[in-house]
Amino acid sequence: MMTKVTDYLENNKQRQLSELMELLKIPSVSTDPNHKDDLKEAANYIIEQLKALGFKTELRPTKGHPIVLAEYFVNQKLPTVLIYGHYDVQPVGPISEWDNPPFEPRIIDEKIYARGASDDKGQIFAHIKAVEALIKTTNTLPLNIKFLIEGEEEIGSPNLGPFLEQEKLKLACDLVIISDSAMIAPNTPTITYGLKGLAYIELEVIAANRDLHSGAYGGGVPNPINELAKIIAQLHDKNGKITVPGFYDDVIEISATEKAAFKKVPFDEKEFAEEIALKGTPGEHGYTVLERIWARPTLDVNGIKGGFQGKGAKTVIAAKASAKISCRLVSNQDPKDITKKLIKYIEDIAPNYVTVIARDLHGAKTALSPLDSKAVKLTAKALEKSFDKEVVFARTGGSIPIVNNFQEELGVDVVLVGFGLENDGAHSLNEKFDLKNYYDAIKASTEILNELNNF
Ligand code: BES
Ligand code: MN
Ligand code: MN
Numbered sequence: 001m002m003t004k005v006t007d008y009l010e011n012n013k014q015r016q017l018s019e020l021m022e023l024l025k026i027p028s029v030s031t032d033p034n035h036k037d038d039l040k041e042a043a044n045y046i047i048e049q050l051k052a053l054g055f056k057t058e059l060r061p062t063k064g065h066p067i068v069l070a071e072y073f074v075n076q077k078l079p080t081v082l083i084y085g086h087y088d089v090q091p092v093g094p095i096s097e098w099d100n101p102p103f104e105p106r107i108i109d110e111k112i113y114a115r116g117a118s119d120d121k122g123q124i125f126a127h128i129k130a131v132e133a134l135i136k137t138t139n140t141l142p143l144n145i146k147f148l149i150e151g152e153e154e155i156g157s158p159n160l161g162p163f164l165e166q167e168k169l170k171l172a173c174d175l176v177i178i179s180d181s182a183m184i185a186p187n188t189p190t191i192t193y194g195l196k197g198l199a200y201i202e203l204e205v206i207a208a209n210r211d212l213h214s215g216a217y218g219g220g221v222p223n224p225i226n227e228l229a230k231i232i233a234q235l236h237d238k239n240g241k242i243t244v245p246g247f248y249d250d251v252i253e254i255s256a257t258e259k260a261a262f263k264k265v266p267f268d269e270k271e272f273a274e275e276i277a278l279k280g281t282p283g284e285h286g287y288t289v290l291e292r293i294w295a296r297p298t299l300d301v302n303g304i305k306g307g308f309q310g311k312g313a314k315t316v317i318a319a320k321a322s323a324k325i326s327c328r329l330v331s332n333q334d335p336k337d338i339t340k341k342l343i344k345y346i347e348d349i350a351p352n353y354v355t356v357i358a359r360d361l362h363g364a365k366t367a368l369s370p371l372d373s374k375a376v377k378l379t380a381k382a383l384e385k386s387f388d389k390e391v392v393f394a395r396t397g398g399s400i401p402i403v404n405n406f407q408e409e410l411g412v413d414v415v416l417v418g419f420g421l422e423n424d425g426a427h428s429l430n431e432k433f434d435l436k437n438y439y440d441a442i443k444a445s446t447e448i449l450n451e452l453n454n455f
Contacts, residue, residue, distance in 0.1 A: 004137040005446050013439065016129045017112070019049070020438070023087070023121050024105040024114035030065055030088035030155050039065040039151045042087045042121075046149055049128055053135050055147070062159035065151030069170070072131070072145045079455035080144040082173035082412075084402065085124025085180060086153035089116035090427045097429050110435045117433035118424035123179040124149055126419060126438055130445030142453035146173055150402075153180075156198075156362030157401040164405050174455055175375040176406045177448065179441065181418030184392045185266045186434075189383035189444070191376060192416035194294065194395030195403055197329035197366035199338040200302075203228070203346060204322040206355040214315040222353050224321040225306045231356075232323060234349055235299055240284035242299045242327070244345045250332040254287075254295045262290050265392060275423065294395035298328045324361070328397055335363030364401035367414070374455060375413035382451035383417065386444040417448070 009016075028042040029035045043066045047057045055070040065088060092102040092115050100106045105114035112122070127147075134141055148171065150160050164171060183190040205224040212221060237243050254262075269289045273281055283292045292298065306321030308314040327338055343358040350356040369376065371393055380391045406414050419441035425431040 005133050006443075008133045008137050009439070009442060009446075012133070016132075016442065017107075017435070017438070019129075020122060020125045021105045021112070021114075023125060024112070024116055025103055027103045028088050028116070028151065029091050030152050031091055036065070039088060043068050043149075043151055046087055046124075046128070050147060053128075053132055055145075060163070062152070062163065064155075064159050067151070067160065067163060068147065068149040070147040070149075072135075072141055074141050074144050078143045079174040079452060080146060080172070081449070081452055081455075082146045082148055082171060082176045082406075082410075083124075083127050084148045084150075084176055084178045084406070085127070086120045086150050087116075087124070088151040088154050089119070089121070090154050093429060099430055102431070107435070111432040112435060112438070113430060113432045115431050117431050118182075118420040118437075119426035119431065120153070120180045122433035122438055123419050123441060126441035127177075127179060127445045129442045130449065133442065133446055134449060142450045143455070145449070146171065153400065153402070156200075156364060158362065160402050161405050164402065164409055168409065171410060173410065173412060175412050175452070176403075176410070176414040177379070178400065178403070178414060178416050179419055179445075180400055181396055181398065181416050182420040182422045182424065183418055183437075184394050184422075186421060187387065187389065187436075187440075188266065189380075189387045189389060189391045190394050190418055191380060191383070191391055192394050192396050192418055193369045193371055193376075194330075195367040195416070196297075196397050196399050197331075197333060197335050197404075198326060198362070198364040198399045198401075199329060199335040199342065200324070200326040200361040200363060201339060201342060202322065202324050202359045202361055203231070204320060204355075204357045204359075205231070205350075206320040206357070207353075208317070208319050211319050212317045214317045217317055221317060222351070223317050224354055225318055227351060227354050228304070228306065228321040228323055231346060231350060232301055232304075232325075235325075239286075240282065242297065244299075244338075244341050246341050247297070247327075247338065250334065250337075251297060252331050254291055258295070259291065261393070262288070262294070265290065265394060293397045295330055297330050297333060298397070299325065300328075301325050328399070329366050331366045331368050333366065335365060339363060364399040365404035367400070367403040367407060369407075369414055369416075373413040375415050378451045378454060379415045379417060379448055382447040383444055385451075386447040387440070417444070419444070 026042040050070040058069040060067040102115035207224040302324040307318035
């Protein structure tokens with residue numbers, strides 16, 4: 001039976017790729033209201049794919065973008081897996097810096113280039129194509145499958161949490177599989193067991209009621225850009241620690257066992273720096289780069305705005321300046337608590353001669369999974385068979401807001417099996433997904449689903 005699946009995959013490579021390319025053409029940028037219809041189109045495209053395979057599908061509207069729900073029920077005795085993913089993508093950024101237009105997918109050197117190719121359209125689509133191969137070759141599935149594919153992951157899943165709470169019965173399952181992360185190295189099957197949380201704020205500093213001549217006023221008035229820079233500079237101390245009082249209260253220290261395990265992971269600090277042309281890797285003292293990225297909380301300015309940005313020079317003192325600031329959190333930090341502490345600290349250190357407004361944008365809870373669950377063991381077994389290579393257990397600095405809800409509210413194990421690569425350019429320029437990774441993901445998914453029959 002398995003040879004038949006392999007044959008099917010071999011014979012359908014081209015079509016399985018061009019169908020992904022159709023999805024990649026749809027500019028489903030969730031943060032941009034102008035793309036609302038594109039999100040609907042992407043959702044409908046996925047619905048049509050699943051419907052054609054015999055899934056019972058529903059497109060559930062939300063206050064934001066719709067949720068794709070699909071179910072293939074075989075029988076009650078079989079376990080049920082829920083496969084989660086997202087069809088929304090990040091904004092493209094400076095479009096002129098892309099080598100190819102982000103929504104005109106192109107294949108170059110055995111890689112498919114497009115926004116969303118890796119994060120997450122290519123990865124979720126691989127599961128759909130695996131399910132297709134199983135259904136077309138066996139007329140059934142080795143277990144009951146539910147798909148839950150949302151359009152708001154990249155904006156913090158604001159509507160999926162409440163949806164999950166309302167639809168617990170409909171989403172009931174034995175475990176959740178998610179492919180929305182990366183492999184630690186090419187051709188190295190990876191299970192991610194730790195996700196960071198997130199606390200994201202926007203900060204505005206306002207001084208005068210209009211922009212001012214920097215000669216006529218400079219020295220006599222506060223400069224909101226200078227003041228914003230001073231505030232930001234005070235958020236870390238000289239040892240790279242975050243200065244917000246109480247920030248580290250709930251942080252679980254990295255255990256000696258885990259530190260030792262990190263050392264065995266194929267990650268080289270020098271190669272890491274070279275790959276992105278970095279001159280150095282500063283950060284919190286006392287921790288390796290990998291420890292900092294995977295298991296220590298961080299604070300970063302994501303963007304900063306203010307004043308004159310045009311060509312040449314203009315002598316001016318801006319009326320206001322602003323910044324977007326995010327903290328990546330680790331267990332057991334709570335995003336709401338951290339946001340509160342961060343805003344309070346900023347208000348405390350801000351000078352009273354400027355107006356400082358701090359707003360909560362969104363957050364995500366952290367997630368840690370046990371490594372010895374049945375769900376992880378069966379998935380690892382299938383991955384090792386598919387790749388003929390030992391699985392690496394990794395953490396990540398990334399966040400997937402809904403994972404914590406799956407664990408807490410559905411009470412099930414979540415297995416993160418990523419098929420992307422860290423250098424795929426997710427959220428960056430020239431995002432790509434290696435064709436090898438796409439096809440390997442499809443094959444591995446068929447193995448995982450077969451193995452989960454034993455759950
Ligand atoms: N797929 C990523 C999460 C991820 C990134 C997992 C890197 C593993 C490695 C996801 O689409 C993402 O970007 N999440 C956001 C969440 C945020 C908007 C709440 C993130 O991490 O910035
Ligand atoms: Mn993603
Ligand atoms: Mn993302």
